[in-house]
Amino acid sequence: MTVGAAWYLTLAAVIFSIGAVGLLVRRNVLVMFMCVELMLNAANLTFVTFARELDDVGGQVAVFFVLVVAAAEVVVGLGVIVAIFRRRVGATADDIHVLKG
Amino acid sequence: MLQAAFLIPLLPFLGFLVLVASGRRLGNPRAGWLATIMVLGSFIASLVVFVGLLGRSAGARSYTQTWYTWFSADRLHVTASLLIVPLSMTMALFVTGVSTLIHLYSIGYMEHDEGFPKFFLYLNLFVSSMLVLVLAGNFLFTFLGWEGVGVCSYFLIAFWFDRPAAASAGKKAMIFNRIGDAGFLLAMFLIFERTGSLQYLTVFSRLGQVGTTSLTAIALLLFLGAAGKSAQLPLYPWLADAMEGPTPVSALIHAATMVTAGVYLMCRISPILHLAPDAAHVVAIVGAATAFVGATIACAQNDIKKILAYSTISQLGYMFLAAGVGAYVAAIFLMLTHAFYKALLFLGAGSVIHAMNDDQDTKRFGALERLMPVTAVTFLVAWLSIGGVPPFSGFWSKGDVLMNAYAESPVLYAVAALTAILTAYYLGRCYLLTFRGQQRWVEARQSGDATHGEHGPLHPHDPGWVMRVPLVVLAVASVLGGLINLPFHSLEFLLRWLDPVVGGQLRTLHYSAGTQWAFAIGDAVLAALGVSIAVGFWREKSEQPALEPTFLRRAWFIDASYDRGIARPSTELAQVTSDDVETKVIDGAVNGLAGAFAAAGRRLRRVQTGYVRNYALGLMGGLVVLLAYVVVRATS
Amino acid sequence: MPLLLATATLPDTITFAIAAVICVVGALGVVLSTHPVHSALMLVMTLFGVAVLFVEENAQFLAVVQVIVYAGAIVVLFLFVIMLLGIDRTEAIAADPLKGQRAVALLLGLLVLAEVILLARGHWPAGAHSTAGTLNQGTTPNVNILGTSVFTTFLLPFELTSALLVIAVVGAVVLARRPRRLGEGAPELVIVDPEDDDPVAAGAGGPDEAAGPEAGGEDEGAVGYREGSRS
Numbered sequence: 001m002t003v004g005a006a007w008y009l010t011l012a013a014v015i016f017s018i019g020a021v022g023l024l025v026r027r028n029v030l031v032m033f034m035c036v037e038l039m040l041n042a043a044n045l046t047f048v049t050f051a052r053e054l055d056d057v058g059g060q061v062a063v064f065f066v067l068v069v070a071a072a073e074v075v076v077g078l079g080v081i082v083a084i085f086r087r088r089v090g091a092t093a094d095d096i097h098v099l100k101g
Numbered sequence: 102m103l104q105a106a107f108l109i110p111l112l113p114f115l116g117f118l119v120l121v122a123s124g125r126r127l128g129n130p131r132a133g134w135l136a137t138i139m140v141l142g143s144f145i146a147s148l149v150v151f152v153g154l155l156g157r158s159a160g161a162r163s164y165t166q167t168w169y170t171w172f173s174a175d176r177l178h179v180t181a182s183l184l185i186v187p188l189s190m191t192m193a194l195f196v197t198g199v200s201t202l203i204h205l206y207s208i209g210y211m212e213h214d215e216g217f218p219k220f221f222l223y224l225n226l227f228v229s230s231m232l233v234l235v236l237a238g239n240f241l242f243t244f245l246g247w248e249g250v251g252v253c254s255y256f257l258i259a260f261w262f263d264r265p266a267a268a269s270a271g272k273k274a275m276i277f278n279r280i281g282d283a284g285f286l287l288a289m290f291l292i293f294e295r296t297g298s299l300q301y302l303t304v305f306s307r308l309g310q311v312g313t314t315s316l317t318a319i320a321l322l323l324f325l326g327a328a329g330k331s332a333q334l335p336l337y338p339w340l341a342d343a344m345e346g347p348t349p350v351s352a353l354i355h356a357a358t359m360v361t362a363g364v365y366l367m368c369r370i371s372p373i374l375h376l377a378p379d380a381a382h383v384v385a386i387v388g389a390a391t392a393f394v395g396a397t398i399a400c401a402q403n404d405i406k407k408i409l410a411y412s413t414i415s416q417l418g419y420m421f422l423a424a425g426v427g428a429y430v431a432a433i434f435l436m437l438t439h440a441f442y443k444a445l446l447f448l449g450a451g452s453v454i455h456a457m458n459d460d461q462d463t464k465r466f467g468a469l470e471r472l473m474p475v476t477a478v479t480f481l482v483a484w485l486s487i488g489g490v491p492p493f494s495g496f497w498s499k500g501d502v503l504m505n506a507y508a509e510s511p512v513l514y515a516v517a518a519l520t521a522i523l524t525a526y527y528l529g530r531c532y533l534l535t536f537r538g539q540q541r542w543v544e545a546r547q548s549g550d551a552t553h554g555e556h557g558p559l560h561p562h563d564p565g566w567v568m569r570v571p572l573v574v575l576a577v578a579s580v581l582g583g584l585i586n587l588p589f590h591s592l593e594f595l596l597r598w599l600d601p602v603v604g605g606q607l608r609t610l611h612y613s614a615g616t617q618w619a620f621a622i623g624d625a626v627l628a629a630l631g632v633s634i635a636v637g638f639w640r641e642k643s644e645q646p647a648l649e650p651t652f653l654r655r656a657w658f659i660d661a662s663y664d665r666g667i668a669r670p671s672t673e674l675a676q677v678t679s680d681d682v683e684t685k686v687i688d689g690a691v692n693g694l695a696g697a698f699a700a701a702g703r704r705l706r707r708v709q710t711g712y713v714r715n716y717a718l719g720l721m722g723g724l725v726v727l728l729a730y731v732v733v734r735a736t737s
Numbered sequence: 738m739p740l741l742l743a744t745a746t747l748p749d750t751i752t753f754a755i756a757a758v759i760c761v762v763g764a765l766g767v768v769l770s771t772h773p774v775h776s777a778l779m780l781v782m783t784l785f786g787v788a789v790l791f792v793e794e795n796a797q798f799l800a801v802v803q804v805i806v807y808a809g810a811i812v813v814l815f816l817f818v819i820m821l822l823g824i825d826r827t828e829a830i831a832a833d834p835l836k837g838q839r840a841v842a843l844l845l846g847l848l849v850l851a852e853v854i855l856l857a858r859g860h861w862p863a864g865a866h867s868t869a870g871t872l873n874q875g876t877t878p879n880v881n882i883l884g885t886s887v888f889t890t891f892l893l894p895f896e897l898t899s900a901l902l903v904i905a906v907v908g909a910v911v912l913a914r915r916p917r918r919l920g921e922g923a924p925e926l927v928i929v930d931p932e933d934d935d936p937v938a939a940g941a942g943g944p945d946e947a948a949g950p951e952a953g954g955e956d957e958g959a960v961g962y963r964e965g966s967r968s
Contacts, residue, residue, distance in 0.1 A: 003749055003750055003753045003793075005857075006857050006858055007753065007757075008753075008790070008794070009853070009856075009857035010853075010854055010857050011757050011760065011761075011790075013849075013850055013853035013854055013857060014761060014764075014850065015760055015761065015764050015783070016849070016850075016853070017846045017847070017849050017850040017853075018761070018764040018765060018767075018768055018846075019764065019767075019768075020721055020842075020845075020846055020849060021768065021842050021843060021845075021846035022764075022767060022768030023714075023717055024714055024717055024718055024721065024838065024839075024842035024845075024846075025714075025768070025833065025838070025839055025842050025843075026768065027714070027833075027834075028773055030773050030776075030777075030815060030818060030819055031767070031768075031770075031773055031776045033815070034767050034776055034777065034780050034815065035767060035768065037780060037807075037811065038764055038767060038780070038783060041783065041784065041787050041807075044787070044799075044803075045787055045790060045791075048790075048791055048794050048796045048799065049794060051794075051796070051872055052794045052795060052796075052872065055871050055872050055873055056869055056870070056871065056872060057869050057870045057871065057872050057882055057883065057886045058869030058870075058886075059872075060796050060798075060799055060872070060879075060883055060886075061869065061883065061886050061887060061890075061891050063796070063799050064799065064802070064883065064887060065891075065894055065895075065898055067799075067802060067803070067806055067807065068898045068901070068902065069898065069901065070807075070811070071806055071807075071810065071811060071902070071905075072898075072901050072902050072904075072905035073905075074811050074814060074815075075814070075905045075906065075908075075909045076905050076908050076909055076912070078814055078815070078818045078909070079908060079909035079910075079911075079912035079913045080912055081818065081822070082818060082821065082822065082912065082913045083912045083913060085822055086822065093712070093713050093714060094712055094714070094834060094835070096711075096713065097710065097711030097712050098711060099709065099711045100709060100710060100711030101706040101707075101708070101709025101710075101711070710835075712835055714835060714838060715835060715838065718838060718841060718842060718845070721842070721845045721846075721849070722845060724845075724849060725845055725848045725849055725852065728849060728852040728853065728856070729852060731852075731856065732852050732855050732856055735855075735856060736855070
């Protein structure tokens with residue numbers, strides 16, 4: 001038997017917060033993207049924990065799909081980043097603020 | 102025969118409608134003839150109805166013709182109905198008669214005016230409204246006519262509306278009238294409240310149930326309405342300004358008909374006045390005061406029409422004095438004779454004004470007697486009538502009023518007598534300045550004095566036949582008018598005729614024949630005094646500054662004080678409201694509200710920084726809140 | 738739900754502890770590294786840690802997929818892009834140009850952490866039990882259970898996600914296409930900044946020369962499409 005669910009959940013929470021703060025603080029687009037991945041992973045961890053807790057395979061299926069979608073998301077996202085930032089070297093997330101009100 | 106009553110107000114109204122539709126096409130002078138014929142037709146219809154009424158016995162002279170139900174709401178049931186009684190027929194007869202003459206006169210007078218058809222359209226509408234007023238069978242229908250004549254008066258006074266003075270005079274008339282109308286309305290509310298009806302006959306039959314205070318209030322409120330319409334103190338200044346309108350208008354509306362509506366109303370409500378003696382006293386006192394003030398002002402005026410205007414105010418005061426002391430027949434008698442000679446005076450004045458190329462200043466007239474004989478003679482007749490010289494009509498009618506006034510109070514008699522002297526005097530002054538003395542208009546031209554409306558050399562002459570016929574007819578009426586009600590027993594036609602309507606409320610005089618003769622002689626003396634003073638001072642001279650003090654010329658400064666006390670402050674209030682309240686407070690509030698929204702928008706807009714990271718921060722914030730909610734739910 | 742605390746064995750605990758440390762250190766590394774490549778490597782570390790934890794939690798299939806897909810493909814993709822775009826310069830991490838961003842972010846992060854931990858420790862409201870099927874089915878391997886579930890109960894989402902993958906691939910190809918020469922051309926995504934006169938940074942960018950002060954800032958718009966190409 002393994003450690004109690006609470007620990008896993010706590011760990012997932014920590015990873016999630018770190019990822020969230022990282023997303024807000026970093027300006028490099030790719031690093032921001034990586035922080036998103038961190039958050040997704042934290043969520044996956046939570047799903048799996050609950051799958052074990054509640055004895056339900058649905059949790060793991062969810063992780064399965066999250067992984068697929070995350071992959072697709074990364075692909076498209078990086079494609080967009082490439083398209084936008086190709087010309088500008090050293091561009092950061094702060095340089096796109098055309099929707100300023 | 103009596104069924105023809107509906108024609109009386111209808112014919113002029115039809116004339117109005119036709120002229121509205123095709124007046125301009127008919128043009129000058131056909132539009133005028135159409136209007137005149139309509140009013141003539143109305144006069145004939147009045148005669149027919151009059152004869153029909155005569156055919157009935159004295160006690161049965163009351164006929165109600167209901168056209169339709171105007172409206173009916175809960176207890177209030179108002180019909181459009183006519184009440185044909187001797188009083189209303191008397192009014193209808195002389196209104197239509199004088200109107201016909203004046204319509205005829207106007208065809209000549211307004212010949213060169215562009216608004217010829219419009220003038221007659223208004224005149225016809227006016228006559229129609231006036232007839233509705235006098236023939237109506239209930240207060241509200243009368244009020245309809247009342248308002249109608251007020252509106253037509255406004256239209257006609259401001260006929261030459263591009264003249265600022267005329268436009269403003271029209272407004273002034275309307276406003277003063279309105280103040281009176283408020284009184285009329287309040288009186289109607291009170292009448293309905295107390296008696297449950299607005300029909301004259303019904304109301305009068307129920308007066309017993311109403312308390313004296315209410316009756317006094319009703320009478321006073323109706324008198325307020327009458328004072329507005331008939332230019333009594335304190336609502337009279339509009340009448341002098343109303344002289345801006347064409348002279349036929351002044352003759353018809355502001356001498357013979359509209360202004361007499363107030364007197365008519367007082368006589369109509371004689372049952373109420375009879376039961377409210379306090380109100381009657383007020384009416385009498387105000388009437389006497391007005392008569393006196395009006396006469397004094399007329400003594401110092403130069404404009405011929407203004408003299409006549411103030412004279413009208415003064416004579417109306419007499420009529421109210423008569424009504425106030427319970428001498429209703431005398432009031433109607435005076436109204437009738439006054440209609441004749443005042444209309445005559447105005448038409449004569451119009452003729453003179455026409456001859457002098459629209460100049461109205463008597464100081465620039467003079468010696469027109471030889472040049473305009475018909476006008477001069479008729480004017481003279483009118484002067485002697487209004488002055489009360491026997492045997493002209495004015496002598497008889499004014500004599501009645503004076504006698505009744507004495508019966509009420511010697512003070513009232515004294516005021517009235519003094520006024521009679523003044524009346525003879527100021528109109529004599531007017532006559533002498535215009536028709537005797539030197540040809541001052543020649544001197545004025547030679548000295549290069551530019552008056553308005555001068556077009557080439559003046560050749561004063563009598564007007565054409567359309568304008569002369571009415572003058573002559575009215576002159577004859579002024580001479581013979583007294584025959585209607587001579588104070589000798591079998592000849593008191595008017596008294597007996599009006600008996601069914603006002604008889605019960607008439608003041609009965611118990612004077613012996615000797616006393617009555619004394620009164621008559623006294624009246625003659627008063628007239629003679631006035632005439633001789635006028636002749637003495639004004640036959641040769643044309644300037645007598647001592648007799649024309651500024652105080653009188655400026656009309657006792659009453660109008661000036663209205664201006665200072667009411668008009669200026671309200672204009673300033675309007676100014677303040679428009680400049681400050683409107684722009685700063687109201688606009689400020691509205692704009693401020695808009696500004697507040699705009700400012701709020703500007704502040705809120707700062708949330709949209711454009712930076713993705715800021716938006717993500719917002720998302721996080723929302724997440725925190727959501728989680729907090731879940732935590733609270735979980736732990737509670 | 739009863740926590741299985743009492744039944745933890747020592748090896749499990751130690752494994753968990755180490756894996757947890759790896760995860761956290763990795764996460765911190767991702768966030769705090771100045772060089773993006775370092776961040777990527779730290780990410781890999783975290784992913785491995787998470788994979789270990791998956792195994793711990795009896796989700797062996799997922800652990801493998803995690804390593805293959807996430808660490809093996811996604812992070813590689815990241816690295817490709819880093820290399821391609823040359824965004825390998827270090828970022829000035831000292832100060833944040835957006836005022837207050839950092840402080841508020843830290844605060845919110847702490848709050849979120851606190852709240853979730855509160856939830857984790859406490860008694861959380863749970864909905865109805867899902868009917869997806871049980872996880873512990875005796876000796877049946879995890880893969881079988883997962884497979885059966887995906888291909889029967891969750892067939893529709895499965896098909897949809899495969900379609901999604903196709904779309905993603907197509908989209909990526911379209912997006913990342915190089916702009917062609919003058920006259921022919923897929924429209925190019927350019928950032929047009931209203932304040933800049935020169936929306937296109939000079940230099941670099943491969944065979945196409947820098948566009949130069951191209952009608953700077955005319956389109957008042959955001960990222961817009963511009964026909965044709967630059968010089």
